[in-house]
Amino acid sequence: MRAIATPGGLPISDPAALVDVEVEAPQALPHDLVVRVEAVSVNPVDSKVRLSANPSDTPRILGYDAAGTVTAVGQEVSGFAVGDEVYYAGAIDRPGSNADYQAVDHRIAAHKPTTLSFADAAALPLTALTAMEALEDLFHVGANSEGTLLVLGGAGGVGSIMIQLAKRLTSLRVIATASRPETAAWAREMGADEVANHHDLGAEVLRIVPEGVDYVLSTHSEGQIGAFAEIVKPLGHIAAIDDGNLNLSPLKPKRISWHWEFMFSRSLFQTPDIAVQGRMLADLATMVDAGEIRTTATQYIEDFTAAGIREAHRRIESHGTQGKIVVTR
Known part of the structure; x- marks a missing residue:
């Protein structure tokens, strides 16, 4: 599959800071959903991890916020099925959402708000x-x-x-x-x-x-x-x-x-209450669909390639943005 990865440590002005690569598609672990990623949003943590990553011959796939469609489920997954539309913030110690497909623990994911597009839903989880x-x-x-x-x-x-x-x-x-x-x-x-x-x-x-x-x-x-x-x-x-x-x-x-406050703690340490995040996102979806909470997406980049993700990182690093920057297919 196609993914966008970083070799680590490069400024966003360098075209090699984020590059298009071909990697093996993920397989579902017992608790996993495999998701066809339709949209991602970029957060300051994306830029921070890119800059702090040690240079490596094995580029790292970044990306946390995502929304997409479930294509496979693990043996211990409940509450989700192939074809479901979901959203989540992912985990900091697994391959990220800047890819065609991503594996994510179902306990930190939820069905996306039905009233939002993939792009507007992807702005919310993290x-x-x-x-x-x-x-x-x-x-x-x-x-x-x-x-x-x-x-x-x-x-x-x-x-x-x-x-x-x-x-x-x-x-x-x-x-x-x-x-x-x-x-x-x-x-x-x-x-x-x-x-x-x-x-x-x-x-x-x-x-x-x-x-x-x-x-x-x-x-x-x-x-x-x-x-x-x-x-x-x-x-x-x-x-x-x-x-x-x-x-x-x-x-x-x-x-x-x-x-x-570190949103990745539950997934990073597999805490006993890890499913709290899935419940929170489900509650959020209910509030969104009731018209009580709105998306915070303000900028949309329709270029799900290294060039589009680089542009999102550049805007984040300008420190002049309002709301969230979303990258879509």
Whole structure:
């Protein structure tokens, strides 16, 4: 089959950063679906893994978000059949979705929303799972939960869906950060109650909510720990999706809890509750089909080749995108 792969470590300006290759089609392991991939979306993690991968003679197939049609099922699969249309975010330790066919554990997949195209469905899984895990696993909030949630990068892929899900699943007030008129408008369109300029985070947030916030979803934590210590209430919670060497000691006096959110943990470590991700995606599909959550796809590249994926990576690395970039056949 045809796939798009990276030898690792090359800048996106290099045509060899992502190349078209021919590889063996995947076979279904006991828990697997084999999926004919129709659309993928590109996330910052795609670019990060490409750049950090050690150069190799065996190119690595990247890609996480995907939507497509089931062509085979493993012996221990239940709830899926050949011909089903599915969507998922995949696993970081298996060949990715930038290929004609992909094998994915059925427990982290779900039937795609019937009201969305493959392209619009492919925009959702990774970011929605990130947001839902933060809300459910880390913040432990639900329909009756009140307080204030601060979402950094409200116009980004994770921010766009976190705003929607927080407004749908909780009673939290949502403040999003944005710095340009167009990104602020997008965050409000997603449902944000207020928008703060992240260039002066502490002052901006306290202007809107002088008593501080209860929860923070941090997409960029470096240089913000001092501001977090100022604006988060005592016993508050921060969930970070980025990484780095951070000094968290300023958070100690208020006993602010710091959580790492990494959507791939369940699949990477085959946790006993791995099927939670499939359930979350099924719940998301129900909300989408009910008109309660919308796709965050904003850009479509109709070129499912190395050239098209390279262009998606280039746009992601420009750090000027709103929502999600989708690549389709």
